[in-house]
Amino acid sequence: MRYKCLFVVPLLVGLLGGCSTAEKVWPFKKVDYRQAREEKPLEIPPGLDSSRIRDAYPIPETTYSQYEQHEGAGSTPASARVLPTPKDIRIVREGDKMWLRIEAPPEVVWQKVHDFWLDNGFILVIDDPELGIMETEWAENRAEIPQDIIRRTIGKVLDSLYSAATRDKFRVRIERGDAPGTTEVFLTHRGVEEVVTGNPDEDTGTLWKPRPSDPELEAEMLHRLVVYLGMSEKEARARLARKQQAVPRARLTTSPDGQSVLVVDEGFSRAWRRTGIALDRVGFTVEDRNRAEGVYYVRYRDPLADQPSEGWLSKLAFWKDKAPKEAPLYRIKLETDGDHTRIRVLDADGRPDHSETGRRILKLLEEQLK
Numbered sequence: 001m002r003y004k005c006l007f008v009v010p011l012l013v014g015l016l017g018g019c020s021t022a023e024k025v026w027p028f029k030k031v032d033y034r035q036a037r038e039e040k041p042l043e044i045p046p047g048l049d050s051s052r053i054r055d056a057y058p059i060p061e062t063t064y065s066q067y068e069q070h071e072g073a074g075s076t077p078a079s080a081r082v083l084p085t086p087k088d089i090r091i092v093r094e095g096d097k098m099w100l101r102i103e104a105p106p107e108v109v110w111q112k113v114h115d116f117w118l119d120n121g122f123i124l125v126i127d128d129p130e131l132g133i134m135e136t137e138w139a140e141n142r143a144e145i146p147q148d149i150i151r152r153t154i155g156k157v158l159d160s161l162y163s164a165a166t167r168d169k170f171r172v173r174i175e176r177g178d179a180p181g182t183t184e185v186f187l188t189h190r191g192v193e194e195v196v197t198g199n200p201d202e203d204t205g206t207l208w209k210p211r212p213s214d215p216e217l218e219a220e221m222l223h224r225l226v227v228y229l230g231m232s233e234k235e236a237r238a239r240l241a242r243k244q245q246a247v248p249r250a251r252l253t254t255s256p257d258g259q260s261v262l263v264v265d266e267g268f269s270r271a272w273r274r275t276g277i278a279l280d281r282v283g284f285t286v287e288d289r290n291r292a293e294g295v296y297y298v299r300y301r302d303p304l305a306d307q308p309s310e311g312w313l314s315k316l317a318f319w320k321d322k323a324p325k326e327a328p329l330y331r332i333k334l335e336t337d338g339d340h341t342r343i344r345v346l347d348a349d350g351r352p353d354h355s356e357t358g359r360r361i362l363k364l365l366e367e368q369l370k
Contacts, residue, residue, distance in 0.1 A: 086231040091222070091239045092184075094270070096215040097277055098222055098240070100185040101177060102229075106132070109183040110174055116228045122170075132174045133286075138167040138192070165194040167208065170221055171280050178269065186273070187225065188280040189218045213281045250369035252362055255344075259352045260359040262343040262366055268294065271341035271369075272334055278368035279332070287329070294334035299327040300361070330361065 088103035126135035345358035
């Protein structure tokens with residue numbers, strides 16, 4: 001027994017000391033996705049993979065290898081030429097929405113952002129440079145696990161016994177900026193939480209349900225991205241801390257013909273960007289977009305469509321017996337109206353949509369744009 005005690009005491013001391021070390025990995029917001037790469041990726045139901053996506057507004061004009069050759073590959077290491085300098089990275093803020101404006105071509109920014117996700121242990125389930133979209137697999141934030149004395153003591157040895165009740169995924173959309181040679185990077189968050197279902201007196205189970213997007217979590221991941229791109233921790237934290245007073249800028253109205261219209265109190269360019277962010281946040285699948293015509297072609301995808309309903313380690317199989325019904329296609333039409341922008345919902349054929357579903361779509365956008 002004495003020898004066992006001699007073994008246990010230093011083990012506990014080491015484990016407890018390790019806890020304080022782990023907390024220094026992410027010193028600001030409690031976020032820890034370091035084990036994301038260890039999770040086996042979830043299967044994606046048919047019809048939701050990125051291979052079916054087509055885009056008439058491609059981001060890269062050449063491949064990254066062609067860009068390297070054009071710039072003179074071999075003369076300067078690629079890592080030294082990825083981004084000009086941190087001063088060329090600007091954080092644009094409007095209310096609780098933020099994005100990056102970078103003085104570098106999209107081809108270069110794409111590669112660096114791609115490396116950011118992989119270096120931080122994330123798995124990309126959408127990796128489409130033509131559409132300009134990256135989306136991570138659902139990941140567990142280990143920092144959400146309660147840190148009681150038992151967890152702190154044995155969790156480092158039997159860590160697999162503990163699991164957080166939330167999952168997060170992030171989507172990055174990369175677009176060419178208005179100014180030549182610039183790129184805009186939009187990062188959005190979507191989350192689900194595990195809830196208990198069934199009668200307490202009977203058998204119960206768990207189900208993953210959507211939870212609201214977290215602007216604070218978006219800001220934290222954006223902070224880590226700009227630091228990865230070369231900005232100092234101090235400068236990034238200071239820029240992200242600046243806040244603007246929120247002023248309602250969107251309202252739902254009805255046109256003379258009875259169709260619901262969302263009026264946004266800003267010009268087309270800004271409204272176009274913010275609408276794209278809103279669509280990503282809400283969970284629409286943007287299949288195509290045409291800025292010249294002011295149209296987003298979207299389908300609404302259930303946030304739980306690629307989630308397990310019987311536990312985190314259970315893989316989806318329900319669609320193998322019955323193919324899922326494809327969500328209807330809609331057109332989100334933006335039109336300039338003086339200093340304002342009007343947003344309408346059209347059906348797949350471009351006709352005004354007077355349905356309750358169309359109104360609900362605008363209501364979701366209003367909540368994000370107001």
